[in-house]
Amino acid sequence: MPRSEEFKNYLQLEPNQAFPGGGRFAILIDEHECDQRVRAEVVELEPREHFPLHVHPKSDHVIMVVSGEGYLSWRGEHRYIVAGDTFVVPLGEIHSIGAGNKTPLRFVVLNIPPIDFHHSDFMQPIDLDSQKNG
Numbered sequence: 001m002p003r004s005e006e007f008k009n010y011l012q013l014e015p016n017q018a019f020p021g022g023g024r025f026a027i028l029i030d031e032h033e034c035d036q037r038v039r040a041e042v043v044e045l046e047p048r049e050h051f052p053l054h055v056h057p058k059s060d061h062v063i064m065v066v067s068g069e070g071y072l073s074w075r076g077e078h079r080y081i082v083a084g085d086t087f088v089v090p091l092g093e094i095h096s097i098g099a100g101n102k103t104p105l106r107f108v109v110l111n112i113p114p115i116d117f118h119h120s121d122f123m124q125p126i127d128l129d130s131q132k133n134g
Contacts, residue, residue, distance in 0.1 A: 010066065010108055015044040021051050031114035039114035044106045045070070050098025059111045061089040063097070068105035070098050081105075 004103035008028060015024040022045065025093045028039035030086050045051075053073065055116075063072075072079045072087065074095040 010042050013042045015042050015106070019043060021054070022049055023051070023126040028108060029110075036115060039109060039111045041111075042066070042106065042108055044104050045097075045099040046104055047099050047101055051096050053094055053096045055092055055094055056089075056111075056115060057092055059113055059115045060091050061126035062110040062112070063089065064108045065086055066108060068103040069100040071100070072097050 010028055013028060015026045017025050019025040019041075023043050025041040025043045027039070028042050029038060031037075031039040046127065047109040048069075065081050065083050067083050069080070069082045072095065074087075074089060074093065097105075097107070106129050
């Protein structure tokens with residue numbers, strides 16, 4: 001029988017740790033629970049808060065919107081997202097996610113394989129203007 005600590009309700013987790021790049025997070029699945037294959041966080045952005053365009057060169061993302069509304073910039077599109085939306089951002093693809101103007105945006109992100117937030121290349125910002133001119 002699973003231990004009680006193996007059960008977590010992502011709706012009840014309070015993201016209270018500062019997330020590199022903005023927002024706050026709480027660990028849902030620690031990479032040590034799955035033999036270094038996956039890590040999951042609940043991330044919350046305040047209204048109008050967003051991550052800059054960036055890539056994760058070593059990890060795929062599965063993102064599931066839990067509550068609020070916001071946008072996803074990815075593959076040249078700027079898409080409105082709401083609770084229930086789920087999408088996969090393969091490693092190395094430029095993307096950004098942000099909260100709308102009125103409510104916080106909360107989402108679960110699975111990182112496959114896990115990302116080390118303390119490593120400098122976990123999230124590489126992208127400057128599209130310099131890429132066009134470079």
